[in-house]
Amino acid sequence: MSTTQVGIVGAGPAGLLLGHLLHLNGIDSVIVENRARDYVIDRVRAGVLEQGTVDLLMAMGVGERLQREGLRHDGLYISFGGERHHIALADLTGGKAITVYGQNEVVKDLIDARIATSRPLHFEAEHVSVGALDSSRPTIHFRQGGTDHEIRCDFIAGCDGFHGVCRQSIPDGALTNYDRLYPFGWLGILAGAPPSSAELVYTYHDRGFALFSMRSPTITRLYFQVPPDEPIDQWTDEAIWDEMLMRMTTRDGWKPQVGRIVQKSVTPMRSFVAAPMRYGRLFLAGDAAHIVPPTGAKGLNLAASDVLVLARALKAFYESGRSDWLDEYSAVCLRRVWKAQRFSWWMTTTLHRSPDETAFDHQRQIADLDYLTGSRAAMTSLAEQYVGLPMEISFESAGL
Ligand code: FAD
Ligand code: DHB
Secondary structure, eight states: OEEEEEEEEOOSHHHHHHHHHHHHTTOOEEEEOSSOHHHHHHOOOOOEEOHHHHHHHHHTTOOHHHHHHOEEESOEEEEETTEEEEEOHHHHTTSOOEEEOOHHHHHHHHHHHHHHHTOOEEOSOEEEEEEOTTSSSOEEEEEETTEEEEEEEEEEEEOSOTTSSTGGGSOTTSSEEEEEEEEEEEEEEEEESOOSSSSOEEEEETTEEEEEEEEETTEEEEEEEEOTTOOGGGOOHHHHHHHHHHHHOOTTOOOOOOOEEEEEEEEEEEEEEEESSEETTEEEOGGGTEEOOGGGOOHHHHHHHHHHHHHHHHHHHHHHOOOHHHHHHHHHHHHHHHHHHHHHHHHHHHHSOOTTOOHHHHHHHHHHHHHHHHOHHHHHHHHHHHSOOOOSSOTGGGTO
16 A cells, blocks of 8 residues: 555546646656556657647646657648638737647657656556545555555546546546537548648548648648548558548649558547536546547647646645635636537537538538638637637646
């Protein structure tokens, strides 16, 4: 049996960021992750960091490689009817931008930072469970290398993603779940090809949505809409490229550069919120509490804003015994979460073709995109949400 102040379940972006924020405030934590270190680092996921997430990583002192290798984008393209329309994110938001830097790079940097602090981070923990959540000493149990471990904590942060154990350990009826499934998913690839556009291209095509993104000057990241349960092995590399080119090529001849596919997968899409994001001394953060369809590129960024709010509350508790910020944690997070949910739903339903859409829906979507790309007011609205709405609290209040 061991003790800590904050037990953190999950070493994804939420858990690792929280661990480092607590470290900077002199608060002890133990991070328990059920996967292997290499698996966590190699998992290909999100790639777009909002301005506020970049600022947070810099303020935490873990943004050195991000600043060197991240690709700052001052704009993006919306493509429909065979034409690309530029949205000047930075011009429309007083200089804010997004940075393309793979989630796996963020996670790698945060694991390195954690190891440098010598604070505990357990990979390959088996049979992880949490208990005594409504007591003052909640516990984490797990098995590692054949030995059972118990950690007694002041608080537990459930940062274990959508399929984790923390949310599932909350008694039935204590949470309200808000859920929406979409009748499509994304087939995504990583390709060894230099990006043929310096900025992202979101495409609405008669055959469905497609997205051009990148990871580095030599690696392109591309997606297109498929049915949610599409078997990936039914797609040869050649068929994937044919479909990408068919959807993305514009009348002026722009198209992605073709290259060797190094990774491919299908992701279903859903919107989900569990409220409140707390039960007793268990606090949920990131995907454990909510998920968004990826079209708005918000998932990782919401995980960062949640843990900033949680770090502020825990710092105040340990420094002055106040618990009002712990009590407000869920409400403060959910304000920003719901706005990101609304934006992600809007980006998704505007840019995808739905199997049950009517001819009216299709024309309305085209009008929506025509309005968006022709109105400075509409472009400004997209831009301020895409670069990220303000965090609800200041960095200073979380000890940065
Ligand atoms: P996670 O990154 O899921 O981290 C949770 C961690 O907890 C994981 O390391 C997991 O192994 C661990 N864990 C789970 N169960 C347990 C347990 N029982 N015990 C201990 N540890 C546990 N967002 C975008 O914006 N764009 C994208 O293209 C995109 N693609 C995605 C693709 C996939 C397949 C998935 C699943 C998500 C994607 N997202 C994307 C969303 C984005 O990656 C998430 O929002 C982000 O990872 C949230 O971080 P997190 O730390 O809350 O959760
Ligand atoms: C990427 C993923 C997204 O979900 C998105 O909206 C934009 C870019 C990416 O993986 O690069």
